Amino acid sequence: MGKKTTHKFKAEVSQLLDILVHSLYTNKEIFLRELISNASDALEKARFKGQAEGAEDTVAPEIRIACDADAGTLTITDTGVGMTRDELMRNIGTIAHSGTAELTRLAGEGKESLDALIGRFGVGFYSVYMVADEVEVTTRSIEPDAKPVVWTSDGRTDYKLQELDEDLPRGTKIVVRLKEDLASQFTNAAHLKHIVNKHSNFINFPIYVGDERVNTIQALWREPKFQITSEQYAEFYKFLTFDPDDPFDTLHTSVDAPVQFNALMFIPKHGDDPFGMGRENRGLDLYVRRVLIEKQNKDLLPEYLGFVKGVVDTEDLPLNISRETLQDNILMRKISSTLVKQVLDHLAKMAKDDADRYADFWRAHGELFKAGYMDFLNKDKFAGLVRFHSSGLEDEKGLTSFADYITRAKEDQKEIYYAYGPSREALNLSPHLEVFRRKGVEVLYLFEPIDEFVMDALSEFDGWSLVSAEHADPAKLDKFESLEAEDKPEPLSDTEKPVLDKLLARMKDALGDAVTEVKASARLSRSPVCLANPDGNVTSSMDKIMRVMSKDSSIPKKILEVNPDHPLVRNMLTILERDENDPFIEQAANQLYESALLLEGYLTDPHALVGRVQDLLTKSSGWYVASEK
Structure with missing residues (x-):
């Protein structure tokens, strides 16, 4: 047996060990991952050496972990390449490519996690001193005639080396004498198996805890x-x-x-x-x-x-x-x-x-996928993958892409129209979509708030503009033929047009500051009125989202658009001609405005609306009874 010699650690190693020993780092189990990784590397080197030399290796490659609760020790053994005395000193006595000054700086900061130290300097072995009072490494190199060597250290200032005359098998055995307060934790076989499964489950060689192989799942x-x-x-x-x-x-x-x-x-x-x-x-x-x-x-x-x-x-x-x-x-x-x-x-x-398979994917994960509107590097790919419901699909569960929409679009159409609403039923009744239904122009239906952000971020697809139906240019829609004959009354005569202007002004007076403007609408056919944003840029739905985000519960001031061809509006014109001060005008203006608010989702107090409806029903039922006599 060779003489036992004592060697000082290099200064930077001593510093590192001091940091490790006094570290408050909580994930101490990382040391076992490091030792297993080192063992795996040693086994890979043994396999590579055997393949390079064309020799058949008779030693089974394996990593074994044993614990002794009474002695408070943990032992990790591998059948890898092992180390010679010089390799042992070179690998454990110093830190490759490290700088004393840098270590000193990190130690002085005291905030850098131990994991960062390990990552920066490649010193995984030393992490064992988070849990060890002393470590003994016995190793025999695969090299011919190599003698076994024992390395021992308490991780403070020095280590001891001794060559053995025993005929030990090749590989490395590390005996960890655990700190007293950690002995029960790391001599618990079930806990050790958990650590191996968590960190080293896919190591390419068998890992045994006791006699049980732990890593049985294939990588x-x-x-x-x-x-x-x-x-x-x-x-x-x-x-x-x-x-x-x-x-x-x-x-x-x-x-x-x-x-x-x-x-x-x-x-x-x-x-x-x-x-x-x-x-x-x-x-x-x-x-x-x-x-x-x-x-x-x-x-x-x-x-x-x-x-x-x-x-x-x-x-x-x-x-x-x-x-x-x-x-x-x-x-x-x-x-x-x-x-x-x-x-x-x-x-x-x-x-x-x-x-169809992609549609199944979209129903499962589309809501999350739509958050990709912020991935500007993959904007085009994202745009090709998003899906929407549509007025052009009879199946309520049907989904369409932008590309599919384009194949169904009108000739000379270069806009992809969309509208936001709480449901398909609501959008089918939306006043803003009447002209689209009349002209047979498809509209994408948006049901989730994030859809608005998707449209806003994309803004176009393959040269086609993404346009809110609410902001559609009437001139671009007028060029398309209506699908059916419109049941419209005779246009207003030159003498009736000034009366319409008076009616709009009278309605504005009745509503006061609740609206910014009351004007004739070109988009409506079946509804008497609708509300539109005065700036013409932000959609009503986006405005609502922004108000929720800013916790603004006030009712926004909008433009009230009036359909001059609706029977109710024509009746109001007749009433106004007969008596400019007839209270019905003011009553109808408020009722129409609050009904529009209700459709837009802004009406928070319906009491006045309900009272007005009951009053109008009472009067109209009297007129109806009288007319039937």
Whole structure:
């Protein structure tokens, strides 16, 4: 047995160990992930060496974890390449590419998480001192005639080295003498299995806790697609998400440039929840060489693709990269942009090949997907994938794209019209859409507030303007023929037109500041009046959304548009000619205005309206009875 020698740690290692020992970092279980990752690397090197030399390796590759509660120790053993005495000193005695000054700065700040230190300097082994009073590493190199070496340290200022004469098998055994307050936690076999499953479940070599193999699930994303069955995909999806149903769709991809990674992504059959309470339950699991770096990473896919579940595994990121560094890592941004492109292209192919299947996807995830209106880099792809209900579809559940709308549009039409409402029934009765129904011009129906933001952000599609029906140019609609003969009265004569002007002025006086203007309408045919925004830019629905956001409950001042051809308005003209001061004019003006408010969803107090209706019904029923005699 060789002589035991003592060696001082390099200054920067001593500093780091001091930071680790006194760290308040709570996720101490990370040390086991690091030791397992090191063991996996050693096994990979042994396999590579055997393949390069063409020699058959008779040693079974494995990682074993054993615990002794009485002794308060945890032991991790691998059958990898092992280390020589020089390699041991080089690998554990110093920190490669680190700077003492930088470590001193970090230690002085005291706020940088331990994970960031590990990620920055590649010092995963030292994380064991978060839980250890002493560590003993016994290793024998795969190199011929190499002697076993024992490395021992309490993680303070120095370490001891000793060569052994024993004929030990190749590989490395690490005995961790646990801190007293942590011994019960890390000598609990069930807890150790949980840690392995959480962080190292897809390591490519068997990991045993005691005699039980823990990592039994295959890293399916690493396997060739043509070898994987749909049943295997479904099994992995259920393991990953705990969803009892099979996935709706699967996207398995391998990318070599601009950055190398494998991804296995799934689209569930159902959305997470209808109330947005699961917004944090999103993100892809990020692995580096099969080792979990972050569960549900939020940066790989934008929130509007948050319905996608799955894993991403890359060779190019440093194994211990921290969350802080992840957010600024250029490789992460490249992976993210590639993933977004792949998901959108996959959805576009689904929409093209099977419209009904895509419609099923949209019903499950469309509400979340519509938040992609803010992804300006993928604006065109997003615009091709959004779907809407429409006046042009008889099926109430039917959905249309912008492209499909264009195929049904009128000749010379270059606008895609849309309208927002609480339901299909409400929109079918909307005064703003009367001219569209009369001309047979299709209108997209928007039922969700976010739809307004989608239209506003996109503004056009393939050279066609997206125009609110409320702001449609009457001249552009007039050129289209009506589908049926309009049952309109004789146009107002030259002598009657001044009476209309008087009526509009009288109605404005009756309504006062409640409206900005009362004017004749060119858009109405069946309704007597409608309300329009005075600025002509913001739609009524968008104005309502903005008022809710600013907690403004006041009734907005709008333009009251009056239909000169409606029988009620013609009767009001007759009454006005007979008596300019007839109280019915004021009563009718207020009734029409409040009815329009009711349709727009602004009327908060209906008492005056109801009272007026009852009064008018009483009078009209008397006239009706008298006329029937």
